[in-house]
Amino acid sequence: MSLKIRRKFYNTVKFKITLWHSLLFASASVVVFFIVYYALSASMMKRTDEELSAYFKEFEHSIKWNTSKNNSIEFIEDEFINEANDEGANRVLFILVSPQGEILASSDLKAWKGITKKPKILLKFVNKEIYNTLYFSTERGDDVRIYSKPFDGTNTLIIGKSLTKEQLLLEIYCVVFISVFGFLLILGSVFGWLIARHAMSGVNRVTETAIAIENGDFTRKVPIGREGEEIKHLVIAFNSMIEKIQSLIFELKEVSDNIAHDLRTPLTRIRGLLDVTINSNPCSEDYQEMAEGIAEECDRLVQIINTMLEITQTDSGVLAMPKHNVDIIGIVKKAYDLFLPLAEDKSIDFQFSVPAQQIILNCDELRLQRVISNILDNAIKYNQSNGKIFLSVHQEANNIIIIVKDTGCGISEGDQRHIFERFYRCDSSRSKPGNGLGLSLAKSIIKAHNGSITVESSLNSGSEFRIILPYAS
Ligand code: ADP
Numbered sequence: 001m002s003l004k005i006r007r008k009f010y011n012t013v014k015f016k017i018t019l020w021h022s023l024l025f026a027s028a029s030v031v032v033f034f035i036v037y038y039a040l041s042a043s044m045m046k047r048t049d050e051e052l053s054a055y056f057k058e059f060e061h062s063i064k065w066n067t068s069k070n071n072s073i074e075f076i077e078d079e080f081i082n083e084a085n086d087e088g089a090n091r092v093l094f095i096l097v098s099p100q101g102e103i104l105a106s107s108d109l110k111a112w113k114g115i116t117k118k119p120k121i122l123l124k125f126v127n128k129e130i131y132n133t134l135y136f137s138t139e140r141g142d143d144v145r146i147y148s149k150p151f152d153g154t155n156t157l158i159i160g161k162s163l164t165k166e167q168l169l170l171e172i173y174c175v176v177f178i179s180v181f182g183f184l185l186i187l188g189s190v191f192g193w194l195i196a197r198h199a200m201s202g203v204n205r206v207t208e209t210a211i212a213i214e215n216g217d218f219t220r221k222v223p224i225g226r227e228g229e230e231i232k233h234l235v236i237a238f239n240s241m242i243e244k245i246q247s248l249i250f251e252l253k254e255v256s257d258n259i260a261h262d263l264r265t266p267l268t269r270i271r272g273l274l275d276v277t278i279n280s281n282p283c284s285e286d287y288q289e290m291a292e293g294i295a296e297e298c299d300r301l302v303q304i305i306n307t308m309l310e311i312t313q314t315d316s317g318v319l320a321m322p323k324h325n326v327d328i329i330g331i332v333k334k335a336y337d338l339f340l341p342l343a344e345d346k347s348i349d350f351q352f353s354v355p356a357q358q359i360i361l362n363c364d365e366l367r368l369q370r371v372i373s374n375i376l377d378n379a380i381k382y383n384q385s386n387g388k389i390f391l392s393v394h395q396e397a398n399n400i401i402i403i404v405k406d407t408g409c410g411i412s413e414g415d416q417r418h419i420f421e422r423f424y425r426c427d428s429s430r431s432k433p434g435n436g437l438g439l440s441l442a443k444s445i446i447k448a449h450n451g452s453i454t455v456e457s458s459l460n461s462g463s464e465f466r467i468i469l470p471y472a473s
Pocket residue numbers: 374378379382406408409410411419424425426427428429433434435436437438439440463
């Protein structure tokens with residue numbers, strides 16, 4: 001493994017999770033080890049102390065009895081030796097010492113060279129009740145627990161017990177614990193690594209897909225795995241982001257196609273105006289006419305470009321939409337007042353019905369006005385003279401519903417599917433002024449208010465546009 005790859009490996013989340021997991025396990029194990037070790041040795045020490053004190057009681061009774069019978073000290077020594085031999089002369093030790101530290105009677109001390117060589121070590125027990133551990137490691141290779149207690153106000157009985165068994169038990173505990181710990185640490189690290197690898201596989205899939213997309217494959221999606229909720233949410237969010245990017249790219253392509261197609265018309269007209277004027281021996285009036293024509297076409301172009309921009313920005317959420325609480329009835333009434341003269345010019349019977357009370361809606365007032373104006377403009381434009389338009393507003397559950405119904409030329413079923421697309425114009429309407437962007441913009445604005453706009457129409461019998469705005473918004 002090269003140094004660079006190794007460094008990268010150390011930086012992976014998988015490695016870090018495994019490392020932390022193992023470190024945590026190791027520290028917890030060390031703490032458990034010491035707690036158990038301490039508890040085990042303390043309990044063994046307590047048991048040993050209880051045994052020593054039981055010995056003391058036994059001999060206290062026997063020594064008293066021997067003393068009362070005026071038996072010689074040999075009797076007591078015999079009892080010490082017998083008792084020590086029963087247990088193992090190198091396991092227990094009984095010594096009776098005078099107040100001056102002189103050994104009066106004892107069990108067999110052959111195996112207790114530390115004491116026979118340096119009897120002075122017994123002095124610290126004379127006339128005292130003490131539990132103590134003597135380290136005989138150099139002489140005997142083990143520790144000895146000693147209990148001493150003054151006896152009858154004169155002599156002191158010292159009882160010792162080798163801790164070999166206990167030490168061996170603790171050693172076995174250490175060996176077993178370390179072996180099990182080592183095994184579990186390796187097993188835990190392997191499992192930790194596998195779990196981390198499984199958890200990160202979702203992230204790897206996202207990375208692979210992101211790289212594929214970066215290389216131009218926009219059809220790729222990240223499959224949802226079974227790594228857990230967080231990864232599932234990441235995958236879902238990533239896929240929906242890709243979908244959004246795909247639809248934006250598609251829209252961008254559509255817009256550029258539309259631009260190419262629809263801007264060509266006014267530009268061709270400008271070009272035509274220029275050609276006709278230049279090739280017709282123009283006088284200043286011709287130039288004046290040409291300039292006016294070009295200005296008109298330029299205005300159209302600017303309007304188309306602005307509307308297109310507004311639609312794209314509204315759809316992508318880039319456009320700030322200042323929303324305030326406004327009375328929707330007021331907005332509709334204003335639109336009615338604005339379009340009534342136009343309707344009257346065409347002898348259209350324009351009727352209007354709204355609830356008496358205000359309906360306050362949190363919305364972008366100007367843009368909503370624009371939506372209603374576009375629909376009313378169409379209702380007049382595509383209506384015949386003496387036709388009818390009915391504008392109404394009402395509330396239904398949590399929705400505000402605005403309806404514009406006309407008796408115009410109507411829209412075929414095939415066209416109804418497309419009229420909300422950019423630049424779409426029904427063949428029958430091409431003779432009328434327009435650019436095919438009004439309904440697209442209306443749809444974008446209504447969508448930005450979480451609402452919907454639909455049409456019901458049939459050819460030659462009029463259309464009904466229905467705007468639904470959720471009231472809670
Ligand atoms: P335009 O500028 O052409 O009116 P719109 O986006 O407002 O663009 O409308 C798209 C097309 O839908 C129109 O060209 C027309 O064919 C059709 N349309 C819209 N409203 C009506 C209506 N009330 N009656 C008949 N056709 C309509």
